[in-house]
Amino acid sequence: MASVSTDRTPVGGTGTVAGGQDSPPALAGYTLPEPLREFLPKVGWTLVSVGTFAALWEFLWFIGWADPKLLPPPHVFLGAFADQAKFFNTAQRWAIGVSPDAGPTPWQAVLITVVSSAMRVFIGITLAAILALSLGVAIRYWIVVERLTLPTVTLLSPVSPIAWLPVAIFLFGIGNAPAIFMVVIALFFHMTIATINHIDGVNRNLINVARTMGATKAQIYRRVIIPAILPGVFVILRLNLFGAWMVVLIAESTGVGYGLGQVIMLARNTFNPSLVFFCIALIGFLGFATDWAMRMTQKRVLYWVNDPSGVLRGL
Amino acid sequence: MSCRDVGKIWAAGTSRAHEALANIDLDIEPGEFVVLLGPSGCGKSTLLYLIAGLEQQTGGSLTYFGEQVKAPSPDRSLIFQETSLFPWLSVWENVSFGLQIRGESEPDRRAAAKDVLKRVGLTEAGSKRPDELSGGMRQRVAVARALAMRPRVLLMDEPFAALDVQTRQKMQDFLIDVWRDSGASVVFVTHHIDEAVALADRVCVFTSRPGRIKETVKVDLPRPRDPFSPECEALRKRLTQLLKDEVDRAFAEQEGMAEAV
Ligand SMILES: Nc1ncnc2c1ncn2[C@@H]1O[C@H](COP(=O)(O)OP(=O)(O)O)[C@@H](O)[C@H]1O
Ligand SMILES: [Mg+2]
Numbered sequence: 284m285a286s287v288s289t290d291r292t293p294v295g296g297t298g299t300v301a302g303g304q305d306s307p308p309a310l311a312g313y314t315l316p317e318p319l320r321e322f323l324p325k326v327g328w329t330l331v332s333v334g335t336f337a338a339l340w341e342f343l344w345f346i347g348w349a350d351p352k353l354l355p356p357p358h359v360f361l362g363a364f365a366d367q368a369k370f371f372n373t374a375q376r377w378a379i380g381v382s383p384d385a386g387p388t389p390w391q392a393v394l395i396t397v398v399s400s401a402m403r404v405f406i407g408i409t410l411a412a413i414l415a416l417s418l419g420v421a422i423r424y425w426i427v428v429e430r431l432t433l434p435t436v437t438l439l440s441p442v443s444p445i446a447w448l449p450v451a452i453f454l455f456g457i458g459n460a461p462a463i464f465m466v467v468i469a470l471f472f473h474m475t476i477a478t479i480n481h482i483d484g485v486n487r488n489l490i491n492v493a494r495t496m497g498a499t500k501a502q503i504y505r506r507v508i509i510p511a512i513l514p515g516v517f518v519i520l521r522l523n524l525f526g527a528w529m530v531v532l533i534a535e536s537t538g539v540g541y542g543l544g545q546v547i548m549l550a551r552n553t554f555n556p557s558l559v560f561f562c563i564a565l566i567g568f569l570g571f572a573t574d575w576a577m578r579m580t581q582k583r584v585l586y587w588v589n590d591p592s593g594v595l596r597g598l
Numbered sequence: 599m600s601c602r603d604v605g606k607i608w609a610a611g612t613s614r615a616h617e618a619l620a621n622i623d624l625d626i627e628p629g630e631f632v633v634l635l636g637p638s639g640c641g642k643s644t645l646l647y648l649i650a651g652l653e654q655q656t657g658g659s660l661t662y663f664g665e666q667v668k669a670p671s672p673d674r675s676l677i678f679q680e681t682s683l684f685p686w687l688s689v690w691e692n693v694s695f696g697l698q699i700r701g702e703s704e705p706d707r708r709a710a711a712k713d714v715l716k717r718v719g720l721t722e723a724g725s726k727r728p729d730e731l732s733g734g735m736r737q738r739v740a741v742a743r744a745l746a747m748r749p750r751v752l753l754m755d756e757p758f759a760a761l762d763v764q765t766r767q768k769m770q771d772f773l774i775d776v777w778r779d780s781g782a783s784v785v786f787v788t789h790h791i792d793e794a795v796a797l798a799d800r801v802c803v804f805t806s807r808p809g810r811i812k813e814t815v816k817v818d819l820p821r822p823r824d825p826f827s828p829e830c831e832a833l834r835k836r837l838t839q840l841l842k843d844e845v846d847r848a849f850a851e852q853e854g855m856a857e858a859v
Contacts (some may be wrong), residue, residue, distance in 0.1 A: 416846060488682040491652050495670040496696035496747060506699075510686045587686045 340385050353556055360557040362565070363390045364441060367561045371396045371547055393565075400542040401569060403459055403531045404524075407466025412520055415471050416509075419478025424504060433479075440472035462534040462542070469530045470523050477519045481512035514581075514588045521577050528570055599626040599649060599674075599783070603806070605657030606644050614747045617808040618644045622658070624802065624811065626751065626783050633798035635837065637845055641809025642787040646753050649785065650676045662751075672696055675744035679756040681736050683728040689739050690715065690724035698745045714742040717776065734765040738772065745780060752777070753782045758793070770796050774821055775798060791837045795830050796823055803840045805847055813840055 313353030315323065343349040344356040351359060360367070382592045418436070422429040447468045451461035485508055493503045535544025543562055550558035581588070603620040609615050618641040628634055634642045647653040648660060651670040660667040662674070683692050691698075693714055694707035702710075715724055718738040728736055737757055742753055758766045770793065777784050788794055792802045801815045815836065819829055 486682070488678045488680060489684060491650075491670075491676065492678075492682050492743075493695070493699070494652060495650055495672065495674065495676050496699050497670070497672045498699045502699055506695075507684070510684070585686075586727070589729065 355557045355560060357560075357564075360560040363557065364406045367558055368392050370549055370555075370558055386558065396542055396546060397565060397569065399459075400531055400535065400544070401573070403462040403534075403542070404466060404527045404573065406459075408470065408520060408524065408527050408533070411467045411470035411474060412516070414467065415474030416478055416516060419475045419482065419510065420504060422475070422479055423482045423508075424500070436472050438476050440476055442472075442528075444469035445533065448534065451534065452537070457538065462531050465530045465534045466527045469526055470520075473523065474516070474519055478512060478516055481515040482508055484515075485511045514585050517577075517585060519582055521574065521581070524573055524577060525570060528566065528573075532566070599624075600661050601625070601645075602657065602661075603658035604645070604648060604655050604660060606641070606648060606653070607656045608644075610656050612685055619648075619655075619810075619846075620657075620770040620808040621810055625720070626785060628750065628783055629781055630783045631777060631797060632783070632785050633794040633801045634785065634795045634804060635791065635801050635841070636789065636804025636809065637806055637841065637848065638789055640804045640806035640844075642789075642804060643755050644809070645674065646755050646785065646787055648672050649751075650753055654677070672747040673749050673755060674751045675747055675749040676753045677737075677740050677744050677757045678757065680758050681728065683739055683743075684735055686699075687828075688724070689720070689726050689728065689731070692728065692739060693724075693743045693746050694706075695743060710746055714746045715739075717745065717779070718742045718772070732765075733761050734769055736848070737761070737769065741773070741776060745776065748780075751783050752780075752782050754784060754786045756787050756789070757790070761792075766793070767796075767799065773797070791834055791841065792825065792835060795834050796825060800838065803837065803844075805844050807851070813846065815840075 314320070340349065340354075341356045341358065344351060344354075349356060367543075369392070371389075371392040418432065422433055422598035444465055447465060449462045451468075455461040455464055489507050489511060490503060493507045498506065532544035532547065533541070536548040538545065538548075541564060547559060547562045550556075550562065601622050601624040604619060604624075605617070607615055607617045608618040622645060624632075624645075634645065636642055643653070643766065644653070648655050649667070651667045653675065654668075662671075671800075683689075684695065687695065690708065690711040693711040697707045697710055707827065711724065715721055718741055720735060720738055723735065723739070728739070731739065740757070741752075749820065758769045761769060773784075774797065786793075786797060795817075798817050801817060802811045803813045803815065805812045815833070817833060819827075819833075823830055
C-alpha cells in the first residue's frame, strides 16, 4: 500500500483530501464556509438515520406486518396533511360568532398549535431558570434564606409534577398559565438544589483570588460565582427540556387549553392513529429543534466551555 | 511581614482537629526572596494562606508593617499551583480583574493590562482566552494579574510544580527578572530542592506534623546561578540531608502508627 501511494502525485494542492472519510464534500475550487461544513454532515446523518427508520416501517407495511389502521406508515400519516390539520383548527374555539369554515388555513392551524405549546415550554423554562438561580444564590448568600426555604425546597423536590396538575387547574383555570406553572414547578426545585450544589463546587482558588484582590461578598458572587456556575446550570436546563415538553403535553391533554397535547387526546378519543403519529412526528421534531436552539445559545452565551464530544469520538 | 509563634489547627475543637503549623517564627524583609521548602503536607500552603489573610491563625500573631493581619489585601498577592485564571475572561480581562474590582475605568484597565503583559512577555496574548494558552503562559498571566495590583509581597504556592523541567527553568529566570524590577518581596513555596537553590535569598526548611521551621539557610550567591557550581552543589547536598532526615522521621512515624493499629 505504502509503495502505491508514493507513486502517486503529491496531494499538495488539495490537502484536505488526506483528511479521510469525514471530510465534507467540497466542490472543485470551492470549500464551504466553516459553520456549514460542520452543519451539513450532521443534517445528512440525521436524514439517513430517520430515513432508515421510516423505510423499515414502510417495508413492514409493504409486506403486510404493520396494520395501516393501527400503525399507519409515514407516507399515510404525513400524506394526509390537510386532513390532519383540520383537527388543529382549535384557535377559533375562543372566538364567539365566527363561522366554522372561517378558520385559518391548515398550515396556520398547525403553526398556531405548535407555537402555543412551544411558547409555554419556553416561558416556563425561562421563568424556572431565573427563579431557581435567584433562590439558589440567595440561599448561599444569606443564611436566613437558607434556613427558611431550603427544607421546604428539599421536601418538595421529589414530588412528581403530575401531582401538581390539580393545583395548577385550581389556581389558574385554563389557558397558558397552568401549563407554564406546571413547567416551572417541574423544574424549579431540582434546579434550585442543583444551583446550590454548583455554588459549593466552585473552585476555591477562583474565590480566593478575588478575595486577595479585595473583592466584596457581592462582587465575588457577581463576578466569580455566577459565571462559574452558569455552564452547569445550563446543562441541567437542557436535561430538563424534555421533561418540560412532557409536562406541557400532559397539562394540555387534561384540557387546560388548546395545544399539541389536546390534539393527541382528541386523536385518542376518536381512535385516529394517523393523527397520533402525526403529532409524535411533530413533537419529535420540536424537541430536536429546541435542543438545537439551546445548544446554539450555550455556544454563544457560554463561549468559554469546551465541547468534549470531539474527545469522546476519538476514543 | 512578621510571624511570631504562629500556629494553625484545622477544624479546631472538633474530633477532626489537626495541627498543621506550630511555633512559626518568620520575618520577611522588603525585597527579600524567601523559599519555604518541605515535604508535601507539612503546612507550607497553610502558612501562605495565613500570611495572605485568607485563613486565621489559631495561635501567635502575624503582623504586616506593624498591623495585625485580619483579612486579605491586594498588597499581598497569592499565586496558586493550579490554574486559577477565570476561564470566562480573556487574558487582559483576567489581568485587570483586580482593577475592575477597584472600579477603574476600562481605558485605564486596558492600559494597565497592556503594561503588565509586556513585563511578562505576553504582549500578543491579551485577547486570547486562558484555555488557548500553554501551562507556562497561564502561570505568567497569573503572575501578571498579581503584579497588576502592585503588591509589596508576592506569595507563590508551588506555582511551577505542574510544568515540565525546561519550562520551569525558563519560568524561574523569568521570575527573578520580574522580582528584580518590581522590588516586591517573594515568599515562594516548593518541595523541589533545585528550585530552592536557584531562587532563594533564604531557604526555610520545614518539618512536618505539625509544620515547624527546622532550619533557615541563607544563600549568598550571585544570580544567575550556575546549578553545577560547587557552591550550589554544596547547598543542594545540605538541603537534601535536612529533608532526608525529615522524610525518614515521617516514614518511621507512619510505620509506628501502622503497628499500633
Ligand atoms: N482547609 C483545610 N481543612 C482542613 N485541613 C487542611 C486544610 N488545608 C490543609 N489541611 C491539612 O493541613 C496539613 C497541611 O497542608 P498544606 O498546608 O496544604 O501542606 P503543604 O502545602 O505543605 O503540602 C495537611 O495535613 C492537610 O490535610
Ligand atoms: Mg501545598
